[in-house]
Amino acid sequence: MLIKTVFLLFFASFGACDPSVIIIGAGASGIAAATRLxxxxxxxxxxxxxxxxIGGRIYSVRFGEGYLDLGAEWCHGEKDxxxxEMVKDLNILxxxxxxxxxxxxxxFKRxxxxxxxxxLHTFDKLIAEPKKSASMGERLISRYEEVIDQWKNDPSVYAIAQEAIKFFEVYVIGYEGAFSWFDVSDDDDYMVSEGDLNLNWNGHGFKTILDLLMQKYPAASKSLPIDDKVLLNKEVHEINWSSKQAVVKCTDGSSYAADHVVVTVSLGVLKHQHDSLxxxxxxxxxxxxxxQLGxxxxxxVLLHFPQRWWNDSYGGTYLLWDKNDGKRISFSEGPVKDGVSWLTSMSVLLPVxxxxxxxxxxxxxxxxxxxxRCPDEVVINGVMYLLDYFGVVMENITWxxxxIRNNWYTNPHFRGTxxxxxxxxxRGIHSDAVILSEPLGNNGEKPNLLFAGEASNPTHYSTVHGAIExxxxxxxxxxxMYK
Known part of the structure; x- marks a missing residue:
């Protein structure tokens, strides 16, 4: 009798009113939500x-000796x-x-x-200084001349240090993922996880975390039935949340109704489509x-060479432009703005x-x-032109x-990284991320429209762990809601 009572109680909790849930997006946050449910x-x-x-902005592709990550690449930190936490005992990272x-x-070449x-040490110290301006660009520019005074007694070196502010800008916006350092708030709510901020996946790819969430790894026999729940190539063009059940319509003409819709699309998609979606x-x-979020x-860009022309000690190449060279280069392929080639926006080449x-x-x-939008050959030609232009001298440089690359911004399914x-x-307790995360709907205490995704995380935005959270x-x- 007791067993029957327990069974009936469980059935009353979920079985009698088994809620239907649509999750839009099979990235880290969408997969995390599905596995938890x-x-x-x-x-x-x-x-x-x-x-x-599946994967969203996690995009691991098999190539050569392992997986290449075209999107998220590093595990940023260990604590919190x-x-x-999910992989630390599996000897992967x-x-x-x-x-x-x-x-x-x-x-001046090398x-x-x-x-x-x-x-570079000066850059890092400057970035870490107290945040007192509206944007990173404002503060870093205002402080730059002062911090490079250490080279003022050597005019030739000082001139290079002055020009390095352009490299510094590219360095910053590459890290922040912005188009301009004036777009990035000088202070922010991001909480850095303690520990190594650049843990790598040892050739397994960031996709490993998806396999762990779905319990396909380390033992596939214990996997959750996620694959049966995923419908690919389903581009959503409308979410109607006016009634008790929300209705989702796709561009292929299909439609789906559910008690709850969890929207996990990127902030870029929301920026471009919220008005019509x-x-x-x-x-x-x-x-x-x-x-107001950015x-x-x-x-x-990943380039494979038939023969490796760099040695094991090669740590990569940083490119620092003379203030006039950006307008003087003879490379004619690809976009140009105000007389300056797109090549000036490439600042680093690193071994993988x-x-x-x-x-x-x-x-x-x-x-x-x-x-x-450029053809692959234009990008290849541009990178190789730069190696020659900057005088990167190594023997037997091959073409x-x-x-291998992915278009995160022009792809309408992402619109950003x-x-x-x-x-x-x-910012703070009523931050835009908090407001973005708040559910909507007039279904009493059971809202039918919910929001997830890294941009809705107040303190771990921009990360995979933030998306999963x-x-x-x-x-x-x-x-x-159903307990």
């Missing part, structure tokens, strides 16, 4: 994914990091040996390594939050761990959308035979 007995789940694959790139100047290291339209404070993109014949270039700033706080972002958060919100 399944583990808590909510099984009526449909995941609508616009791409032909759900990604690290590795501490990354610090790169020591050589710095080249467009006019610079003294001691000066290069001192310059939601019926009725979102309330003003949520629209304001979407507008997202742009970096363009990661666990794929010994691959170099990785980062293109940042306002040129990113146009470079994403790459493969280029990761979010950041702008000078206009509301929000997926768990919204799943727990639904679970609590």
């Amino acid at each position: 399944l583990k808590n007995g909510i099984t009526n789940i449909t995941i609508l994914e616009a791409e032909g694959r 990091n759900i990604v690290y 590795r501490h990354t040996q610090e790169f020591d790139p050589e710095m080249y100047h467009s006019k 610079l003294d390594q001691n000066f290069s290291n001192a310059l 939601f019926q009725p339209k979102l309330p003003g404070d949520k629209i304001q939050a979407i507008k 997202i742009a993109a970096v363009h990661k 761990l666990h794929n010994s014949n691959i170099l990785e270039a980062w293109i940042v700033g306002h040129f990113v959308p146009e470079v994403e 790459p035979d493969t280029i 990761y979010s950041f706080q702008t000078p206009h972002t509301r 929000t997926g768990f958060r919204e799943a727990d919100r639904i679970i609590t």
Whole structure:
């Protein structure tokens, strides 16, 4: 009799009113939400994914000796990091040996390594100073001349240090994922996880965290039935949340109704489509939050060479432009703005761990959308032109035979790489991220429209662990409604 009573109680909790849930997006937050729901007995789940694959901004592709990550690449920190907690006992993550790139100047070619290291150390100290301005750009420019005074007694070195502010700008916006350092708030709510901020996946790819969430790894026999819940190539064009059940319509003509819809699309998609995507339209404070949070993109380019022409000690190349050379170069392919080539937006070339014949270039700033649209051969030609122009001297430099890249900004399913706080972002306890995360709907205590994704994380935005936290958060919100 007791067993029967317990069974009936469980059935009353979930079985008699098994809520239906649609999750829009099969990235880290969407997969996290689905797995949490399944583990808590909510099984009526449909995941609508616009791409032909799962993973979202995690995009690990098999190549050569391991997996290459075209999106998220590093596990950032160890303490208070759900990604690290999930994998720490599986002997997967590795501490990354610090790169020591050589710095080249467009006019003076290779610079003294001691000066290069001192310059980078000065950058890092300047970034870490107290935040007193509206934007990072304002503060760093205002302080720059003062911090490079250490080289004032050597006019030639001092001139290079002055020109390095352009490299510094590219350095900053590449890290922040912005198009301009004036777009990035000087102070922010981001909480750094203690420990190694650049743990690598030892050739396994960031996709490993998805396999762990779905319990496909380390034992596939224990996997959750996520694959049965995912519908690929389902681009959503309307979410009607006006009734008790929300209705989701896709561009292929299909439609789905559910008690709850969890929206996990990127901030970039919300910026571009919120006005047409939601019926009725979102309330003003949520629209304001979407507008005031920031997202742009970096363009990661991976080049495979048939023969490796660099040695094991090669730590990469930083490119520092003479103030006039950006307008003097003869490379005619690809976009140009105000007489300056897109090549000036590439500042670094790095070796790729666990794929010994691959170099990785980062293109940042306002040129990113146009470079994403360039043919592969233009990008290859540009990178190789720069190696020659900057005088990178190595024997037997070969031409790459493969280029691997992904267009995060021009792809309408992403519209950016990761979010950041702008000078206009509301911060603190009522931050724009908090407002973005608040559920909507007139279904009493059971809202039918919920929001997840890294941009809705007040303190761990821009990260995979932040995205997973929000997926768990919204799943727990639904679970609590039916307890």
